[in-house]
Every structure is written in structure tokens, then in C-alpha cells.
Amino acid sequence: MTTTPVLEAIDETLETQGKPPVNVIYEWLTTVDHKKIGLMYIVYALIFLVVAGFEAILMRIQLAIPNNHFVSPQVFNQLFTMHGTTMVFFMGMPILFGMGNYLVPLMIGARDMAFPRLNAFSFWISAFAGILLYFSYFGASGLYAAGSAPDVGWFAYAPLTSKVFSPGHSTDYWTLAVFLSGVGSIGTALNIVTTIICMRCKGMKMSRMPLLPWLYLVMSGLVFVAVSPLTAAQVMLTLDRYLGAHFFDTQAGGSAILWMHFFWIFGHPEVYVLVLPAFAFANEVIPVFSRKAMFGYPAMVAASVAIGFISLSVWAHHMFTVGMGPAGNTFFVFATMVISVPTGIKIFNWLATIWGGKIIFAVPMMFMVGFLFQFLIAGLTGIMLSAAPFDWQLSASYFVVAHFHYVLVGAIVFSLFGAFYYWYPKVTGKMMSDTLGKWHFWLFLIGFHLTFDFMHVPGLLGMPRRIYTYEAGRGWDTLNFIVGVGAIFQAAGTLVLVYNMIHSYYKGKEAGHDPWDAWTLEWSVPSPPPSYNFAIEPTVNSRRPLWDLKHPEDPDSDYE
Amino acid sequence: MTTVTTASRIPIDGPIETPWKLPYRGNIGMACLILAESAIFIIFVVAYIYYIGKSLSGPTPAQVLELPIFGTICLLSSSFFVHHAVTSLRKENFRACTLHLAATVLLGTIFLITTAREWYHLIHDEGLTIKTNLFGSTYYSLVGLHATHVVVGLIMLSLTLAFSLAGKIKEEHSEKLEVLSLYWHFVDAVWVVVFLVVYVIGR
Ligand code: HEM
Ligand SMILES: [Cu+2]
Numbered sequence: 189m190t191t192t193p194v195l196e197a198i199d200e201t202l203e204t205q206g207k208p209p210v211n212v213i214y215e216w217l218t219t220v221d222h223k224k225i226g227l228m229y230i231v232y233a234l235i236f237l238v239v240a241g242f243e244a245i246l247m248r249i250q251l252a253i254p255n256n257h258f259v260s261p262q263v264f265n266q267l268f269t270m271h272g273t274t275m276v277f278f279m280g281m282p283i284l285f286g287m288g289n290y291l292v293p294l295m296i297g298a299r300d301m302a303f304p305r306l307n308a309f310s311f312w313i314s315a316f317a318g319i320l321l322y323f324s325y326f327g328a329s330g331l332y333a334a335g336s337a338p339d340v341g342w343f344a345y346a347p348l349t350s351k352v353f354s355p356g357h358s359t360d361y362w363t364l365a366v367f368l369s370g371v372g373s374i375g376t377a378l379n380i381v382t383t384i385i386c387m388r389c390k391g392m393k394m395s396r397m398p399l400l401p402w403l404y405l406v407m408s409g410l411v412f413v414a415v416s417p418l419t420a421a422q423v424m425l426t427l428d429r430y431l432g433a434h435f436f437d438t439q440a441g442g443s444a445i446l447w448m449h450f451f452w453i454f455g456h457p458e459v460y461v462l463v464l465p466a467f468a469f470a471n472e473v474i475p476v477f478s479r480k481a482m483f484g485y486p487a488m489v490a491a492s493v494a495i496g497f498i499s500l501s502v503w504a505h506h507m508f509t510v511g512m513g514p515a516g517n518t519f520f521v522f523a524t525m526v527i528s529v530p531t532g533i534k535i536f537n538w539l540a541t542i543w544g545g546k547i548i549f550a551v552p553m554m555f556m557v558g559f560l561f562q563f564l565i566a567g568l569t570g571i572m573l574s575a576a577p578f579d580w581q582l583s584a585s586y587f588v589v590a591h592f593h594y595v596l597v598g599a600i601v602f603s604l605f606g607a608f609y610y611w612y613p614k615v616t617g618k619m620m621s622d623t624l625g626k627w628h629f630w631l632f633l634i635g636f637h638l639t640f641d642f643m644h645v646p647g648l649l650g651m652p653r654r655i656y657t658y659e660a661g662r663g664w665d666t667l668n669f670i671v672g673v674g675a676i677f678q679a680a681g682t683l684v685l686v687y688n689m690i691h692s693y694y695k696g697k698e699a700g701h702d703p704w705d706a707w708t709l710e711w712s713v714p715s716p717p718p719s720y721n722f723a724i725e726p727t728v729n730s731r732r733p734l735w736d737l738k739h740p741e742d743p744d745s746d747y748e
Numbered sequence: 749m750t751t752v753t754t755a756s757r758i759p760i761d762g763p764i765e766t767p768w769k770l771p772y773r774g775n776i777g778m779a780c781l782i783l784a785e786s787a788i789f790i791i792f793v794v795a796y797i798y799y800i801g802k803s804l805s806g807p808t809p810a811q812v813l814e815l816p817i818f819g820t821i822c823l824l825s826s827s828f829f830v831h832h833a834v835t836s837l838r839k840e841n842f843r844a845c846t847l848h849l850a851a852t853v854l855l856g857t858i859f860l861i862t863t864a865r866e867w868y869h870l871i872h873d874e875g876l877t878i879k880t881n882l883f884g885s886t887y888y889s890l891v892g893l894h895a896t897h898v899v900v901g902l903i904m905l906s907l908t909l910a911f912s913l914a915g916k917i918k919e920e921h922s923e924k925l926e927v928l929s930l931y932w933h934f935v936d937a938v939w940v941v942v943f944l945v946v947y948v949i950g951r
Contacts, residue, residue: 302773378780386773412780416787424795424889433878433885435795441804441882450791 220304221719222289225311227615229286232315233279234686239322240274241682243267245675248639252672254660264656265339270321272342273362276458277369278318280600284465285310285376287607288404290615292380294710295398297389297728299720302382306375314372317365324361338362341654343451344425346436346444351429360429363422370419377408377415389709390727398708398731399482402489403468406496407461413500414457421450445510452503459595460499464492466603467534470556473610474538476706477553478545481732481744484537491530491537498527508579517576524574531567535560550704551625555606558633562598566591569644584654587647593640597678605632605685612689613703617715618696624688628681635677642670707732774927782934785897789938792893793945796886800950803881809950812874819862820943823898826855827936830905830929837922846912852932853909856902863895887946894942897935904928 216224247267250258259267289307293300301307324337338358340348349359384401394402425447427433434440436447475482482488504512504520512520538560547553569591573579582588605628612620646664658664702711711734713721730736730744800809829851836844867888870876878888908928911917917925 303777374784378777378784381780382773382776385776386770388770390768408780409783412784413787416784417791420788420791424792427878427885427889431878433889434882435885441799441802442885443798446795446798453791 218308220300220308222293222301222304222307223615223717223721225307226286226288226290228315229282229289229311232318233283233286236274236278236318237283237682238686240271240279241679243271243274245679247271248672248675250656251658251668253669254658254665256657259656261656262339265341265654266337268654269338269341269362273321273338273366274318275596276342276462277366278314278321280462280596281369281373282314282318283604284407284462285373285380287465287469287604287611288380288407289376291611291710292383292401292404293387294713294717294721295708296384296387296392296401297709297722297726298383298387299722299725301379302386303379307379310372310375310379313375314369317368317372320368321361321365324358324365343455344447345451346442346447347438349425349429350437360426363425363429367419367422367426370415370422373411373415374419377411380404380408389722389725392728395486396728396731399471399485399488400468400708403464403471403492406492407464407468410457410461410464410496410499414454414461417450418454421447421454424450445507448507448510449504452506453500455506456503457499459592460495462600463595464495466559466600467492469603469607469610470538470559472708473552473556473606474541476610476704477548477550477556478542479548480541480545481735482537483540484533485731487533488537491533494530495527498523498530502527505574505579508576509583521574521576525571528567528571535564535567550609551620551622551629552606552610554626554629555602555609558629559599559602559606562594562602562636566594566598569594582647584652585647586643586651586653589653590640590643590647593643597636598640602632602636605629608685608689610704611710612692613699614710614715614717616693616696617699618692619699619703620688620692620696624684624691628684628688630681631677631684632681635674635679635681638674638677639671640674642667642674646671702734705738707735709733712737772923774923775930778927778930782930785934786938789893789941792886792890793941796890796945796950799882799886803883805881807874807876807880807883809883809887809946812870812876813947813951814866815947816862816866816943819859820939822855822862823859823939824936826852826859827933829855830932834922834926834929837917837919837925840919842912842915842917845917846909849905849909849912853902853905856898856905860895860898860902863891863898890942891946894935894938897938901928901932901935905932 216228219225246259247264250256250264289301292298321338336356336358338344338361340354340359340362344359344362347353384397384405388397424433424435428435428437428442434442436442436444438444471482471488502520502523504516505524508517508520569587573582573588573591609620609625612618646667649663651658651662651664699715701714704711709726709728710717712726726733732744736743736745829848833845833848833852836842836848876884876887878884905928908917908925
């Protein structure tokens with residue numbers, strides 16, 4: 189056989205793979221391999237998931253009974269600020285980027301990302317940003333005066349963030365951390381887009397690319413136009429705080445509303461930055477476990493691109509209560525409702541894929557069904573809120589909190605968990621325990637519904653969000669207690685997951701390279717995939733290359 | 749042989765319809781960067797336009813700003829030279845490449861000097877700083893953001909010029925030089941917007 193330099197390199201890595209590497213820590217710290225960087229993203233995000241989940245539990249303990257004095261009002265403000273910021277910037281984005289980093293090159297038949305060193309840089313800068321945010325607990329007011337974390341909310345509305353209302357440095361830590369995480373996100377998004385456009389293997393036309401890379405492409409496009417404005421706004425805020433500029437200083441003619449616009453121009457598309465990868469996971473898992481090809485591939489792509497564009501024009505539905513006037517309100521009501529069209533198309537396509545399929549209820553599929561169901565409900569409460577008069581009544585109440593957690597937890601986290609069970613065998617070469625997986629699923633499902641179904645009700649009964657305690661006898665007590673119990677269930681479920689991941693790594697059964705009998709390229713290489721993924725770059729002729737390989741008598745390419 | 753275990757099981761030389769050529773990654777990466785940077789600039793421009801005439805105290809733009817015609821001509825014409833640096837490199841005309849690069853760096857530097865003089869005048873003679881009023885805040889941040897981009901571009905161009913002088917730039921680098929030239933064209937295009945917003949509409 190002829191050997192090329194790449195093949196030799198792979199042989200070398202294979203030879204060293206058996207032996208203990210010289211210095212594991214050094215190797216991970218300096219790696220530019222997309223799979224290792226992806227894993228580091230995921231581990232770092234899981235740590236923050238546990239931290240931010242812990243903060244959520246503390247809040248729920250505080251709210252479980254009326255007139256509670258478990259934490260002070262100041263600490264409560266810090267808790268919801270840190271929880272929201274961490275979940276969005278240091279759990280959600282990194283974990284999805286981590287999955288993308290790991291999967292995109294494998295699925296398009298590439299050996300690595302387009303810019304491996306930029307990839308490492310983006311990871312380390314976001315990791316640094318997360319550490320910086322939590323360092324504020326020690327360093328934000330005076331030297332190591334503990335308990336001085338940011339307390340301005342994850343939206344940091346002006347003028348709360350002005351020097352007068354927020355002395356000390358806690359807000360500066362928040363701005364810097366968010367700014368740096370933005371730089372990292374833009375770097376990774378750039379890398380993902382370039383990889384997808386320039387590194388596809390032979391024969392993989394855009395119309396043949398699996399849906400996951402497609403959705404990551406749209407998601408990365410959104411990152412450019414959504415995260416950059418936030419990064420710009422952070423610069424302005426820092427200029428205000430450090431150099432005495434007046435962007436958001438109402439005393440000098442500056443505008444607090446402008447900050448709201450800038451924030452939500454980021455904030456709303458951000459929801460789609462988080463949810464598009466969740467759709468991507470569902471798109472891969474549902475067909476495989478229904479044993480049918482994805483229904484309506486072109487419609488799925490079109491709907492995703494449409495969602496990307498429309499999501500840019502709806503941000504002010506977060507600002508109905510500001511008083512934008514009838515014209516503004518009407519525009520944003522309709523723009524918001526338009527989004528439900530492509531979203532509906534997606535839901536129908538998933539259902540049509542499942543319909544009549546030979547459904548296999550393995551753990552990944554269970555999570556995906558949960559995802560579908562809960563995403564539907566979240567969409568319904570979303571449509572309710574997009575009617576301005578309804579929103580006037582319920583904005584800043586627990587109804588809104590319940591709605592967005594339905595999206596963030598019910599859709600995104602469920603789909604993510606499903607993805608974990610699906611790709612874990614590829615990453616580690618071991619199967620995750622099925623029993624533990626079912627325990628995780630049921631604990632989390634019950635906990636989720638206890639928490640977030642019941643949370644709608646105190647909202648309807650007038651309980652505002654961001655209050656640290658409330659009087660007894662308003663009809664909120666029992667409900668809040670149930671909500672708190674649900675949170676504990678969810679925490680327990682998550683701990684089962686963490687235990688399962690560690691336990692299966694050592695004790696799980698061998699997975700082989702294709703345990704689910706799947707169809708995309710990542711399942712054609714050994715588990716875990718070697719450095720450079722493909723010894724020989726593959727050529728594909730259809731959307732499901734492994735199907736063609738397994739069923740030469742009935743290849744997909746005949747149908748395209 | 750060990751490679752067999754790593755080999756993907758997908759056929760290596762399956763038939764494909766058309767010759768397989770994908771775009772150069774430098775260009776796509778730069779296009780993404782430009783998209784992200786445009787979004788950043790748009791936010792600063794929007795803030796500038798939103799705050800025109802809203803300062804509670806003076807000085808106003810009409811009192812202190814003058815049209816920076818000379819600097820603008822220098823900057824915009826530098827785009828032409830960087831373009832020619834790329835084309836001459838493609839034709840392996842290394843001398844022309846070096847000369848065009850030098851002209852680009854020179855013109856960019858002149859532009860930067862005009863901005864510096866303008867700022868000196870504003871701060872020293874007119875007492876306008878970022879703190880003074882909304883005009884000061886938006887003016888220095890928008891023009892400053894652009895100037896920062898000019899500085900970054902100049903650093904990269906000067907490095908290229910140095911390599912070029914040392915004879916280290918060959919025809920195979922023309923793709924990379926083109927990426928750099930894309931960035932420079934972008935910086936120029938942004939200046940057109942800044943010029944219109946700050947010096948024409950803003951006054
Ligand atoms: C898993 C269980 C979770 C529980 C029990 C929980 C609970 C809470 C609570 C009690 C609040 C404060 C509401 C208020 O007073 O305004 C909150 C706010 C928030 N949560 Fe969660 N949360 C969970 C998961 C998540 C996840 C996964 C995300 C995002 C991916 C998330 C994002 C947010 C955001 C953005 C806020 C708003 C913070 C603010 O108002 O400043 N949460 N959550
Ligand atoms: Cu929204």
C-alpha cells in the first residue's frame with residue numbers, strides 16, 4: 189500500500205495510543221484536536237451546569253415557604269443573576285459548541301476543523317470568562333471580600349448598572365465575562381461555518397449534508413449577527429463605567445431603552461442559537477430510532493433558515509411593557525407569531541418521521557419524545573405571551589419564567605440529554621447503562637413537570653419574578669413548595685446522569701463502531717475515533733452513506 | 749497494517765459527478781469575521797444616529813467638526829494599492845507587490861495621522877472628551893473603533909511589507925494576501941459609512 193504523510197501520522201498516533209502518553213495534562217492543555225476541544229467544552233459546561241443548578245436549588249429553597257430567611261435579598265439577587273448568566277453563557281453555549289466541535293467534522297467527513305488553533309483559543313477564552321465571572325465572588329468588592337457577585341440580572345438593565353446603583357466592580361466582572369465569552373463564541377462560530385463550507389468530503393453536496401451540520405451553520409450565522417451586538421453593547425457599558433461616557437446615563441440624555449434594544453437584539457436570537465442545535469440532535473436521533481429516513485429534508489432546511497432570519501426581527505416582544513406605541517407593538521406581535529409557521533413545519537416533519545416507523549424506545553429516543561412534547565407546550569405559552577395585552581398582564585411574573593424554562597429545559601436540555609446517550613458510545617467506546625438512563629429520564633421528567641407546570645399558576649395569580657420572599661396566604665405557598673420539590677427531583681436526575689457517565693466509562697459494555705445501526709459518517713470510524721478521524725477521506729453518494737453500504741440493493745442515491 | 753482498523757468503511761474512490769472543489773477557507777473565514785464586525789459597527793452607528801442632537805450641553809458637532817477630506821482620499825485610495833499588490837503577486841511581479849504594499853501602508857498611516865491631529869485639536873482646543881456629552885461619547889467610540897481597525901490592519905500590512913522586502917513572499921502566498929486585502933477593503937468601506945454618518949448627517 190502507498191503511504192502518505194497523513195497515513196504515517198495516523199500510524200504513529202495509533203502506535204502511541206496503546207502506551208501511556210508522556211504527560212496527559214500537558215497533552216490536553218495544548219491540544220488542537222477538535223474532539224478533545226469538544227470534550228473539554230462539554231466537561232467545563234457540565235461543571236457549570238452543576239454550579240448553576242445548585243444556585244437554582246438555593247433559590248427554590250428560599251421560595252419554598254413564605255417569609256423565609258434562608259438567604260438575604262442581596263444574596264437572592266446575586267443568585268438569579270449568576271444562575272441566568274451561567275446557564276446561558278457558560279452552560280448552554282459551550283455545551284452546544286462542544287457537541288458541534290466534536291460532531292461536525294466527523295459528520296462531514298473532515299479530519300479536523302478549518303482553524304484548529306483558533307478553535308483552541310476560542311475554548312480557552314470562554315473557559316477563562318467563566319472563571320472570571322465566578323472569581324467575582326472573591327474579588328469584586330475589595331480584596332477577597334466574599335459575596336460580591338453581580339446582582340443586576342442577566343439582562344443588566346440600565347440604569348441598574350451605572351456607577352451610582354452598582355458601585356464596586358461586580359458589574360465590571362459581569363461585563364468582562366460576557367464580553368470574553370462573546371469573543372470565544374464568535375471565534376467558534378467562524379470556525380464551524382468555514383469547516384462546513386470548505387472541508388466537506390468528496391461528494392457531500394450541501395443538499396446531501398446531514399441536518400446537524402446544516403443547523404450548526406444557521407446557528408453560527410445567528411451568532412455573528414446576534415452575539416456581536418451584545419459584545420458591542422458591553423464595550424459601551426464599560427466605556428460608561430470606566431471612562432465616564434454617557435451611552436446609558438439618563439442624567440446626561442442617554443437612554444435606558446437603547447440598552448434594552450441592544451440587549452434583546454442579542455437576547456431573542458440567542459434563544460434560537462441555543463435551540464437550533466437542540467433541533468439538530470432531534471434530527472439525527474429521531475430517524476434512527478424510527479428506522480425511517482428523515483421526512484421532508486428540504487423543508488427542514490428551509491424552515492431552519494427561515495427561523496434564523498425571522499428570529500432577528502422579533503426582539504422587542506420582550507419590551508411590550510416599555511411603551512413602544514401601537515405601531516411598534518403590532519409589528520412585533522405579528523413578527524413573533526410568524527415564527528410559529530416554520531416551527532410548526534418542523535414539528536410536523538418530526539411527527540411524520542415517527543409516524544409508521546418501527547419505533548425503538550431506547551433512552552435517547554425517550555428524551556427526544558419528551559423534547560417534542562414539551563417544545564410544543566412551550567410554543568403554545570409563547571404564542572400566548574406574544575399577544576401584547578396578555579404580556580402586559582404577565583410580563584415579569586412567574587408565568588414568563590415558566591414559559592422560558594419550558595424552552596430552555598424542556599426542549600434544549602431534554603434534547604441535549606438524548607444526544608448524550610446517543611453519542612456517548614461513539615465518544616468513549618462504551619455503552620451507557622440503560623437502567624440508570626431510565627432512572628435519569630423519569631426522575632428528570634417528573635421533576636421537570638412538577639417544577640415548571642406548577643410555576644405557571646403563581647404567575648397567573650400575580651406572583652412577580654425576582655422577589656426574594658412573599659407573604660403567606662396569597663395562594664402561592666403550596667404551589668411554590670411543589671415547585672421546589674420538583675427542582676430536587678431534577679437535581680437527582682442530573683446526578684444519576686453524571687454517575688452513569690463516569691460508571692459506564694469504566695464498567696460499560698463495549699459499543700463497537702455502530703451500536704445503533706445508524707447512517708451518518710461518524711459511525712463508520714472506530715469508537716472512540718482516532719486522531720484525524722478518517723485514515724482515508726471518504727466519498728459519499730447520498731444523504732445516508734452507511735445505509736448505502738449496508739443495503740447495496742436499495743441505495744438512497746436512487747431516490748435523490 | 750494498522751491503518752486498516754482506522755480506515756472508514758466508506759468506499760474511497762466512489763464515483764462522483766463533478767470535480768470536487770471547495771472554496772478557500774481563508775476567504776470564508778474572513779467573510780464571517782466581516783459579517784460579525786459589521787454587526788458590531790452597526791450597533792455603534794445606531795447609537796450615534798440615535799443620539800444626534802440629544803446632548804444636553806455643548807460643544808455640538810457643527811461647532812467643532814471639519815470634513816476630513818484629505819484623510820478620506822488617502823484611505824480610500826489605499827484600497828486600490830492593496831488590490832494591485834495582490835494582482836502583482838499573482839503575476840510573480842515581486843517588486844510591484846512590495847511597492848504597492850508600501851504605498852498602502854504609507855496612505856493608511858497618513859490617514860491615521862489626520863485622525864490623531866483631529867483628536868488632538870478636539871481634546872486640546874475644544875475641550876471635547878468622551879466625558880463631555882453624548883456627542884463626545886458616541887464620536888470617540890465610533891471613530892475610535894474604526895481607527896483601531898486601521899491600526900490592526902496597518903500592523904498586519906507592515907509585517908507583510910517587511911517579509912516582502914526580505915524576499916520571503918512568493919506567489920503561493922497570494923491567497924493569504926488576498927484575505928488581508930479583503931479586511932482592508934472592509935475597513936475602507938466602514939469609513940465611508942462613518943464619514944457619512946459622523947461628518948455629513950451628524951453635522
Ligand atoms: C433545571 C432546573 C432549573 C430551575 C429549578 C431554575 C430555576 C430558576 C429560578 C427560580 C429563577 C429565578 C426567577 C426569578 O426570580 O426571576 C431562574 C431564572 C432564570 N433561569 Fe433558571 N432554572 C433551571 C434551569 C435553567 C436552565 C437550564 C436555563 C438556561 C439554559 C435557565 C435560565 C434562566 C434564566 C435566563 C433566568 C433569568 C434570570 C434573571 O431573571 O435574571 N434556567 N431559574
Ligand atoms: Cu424573545
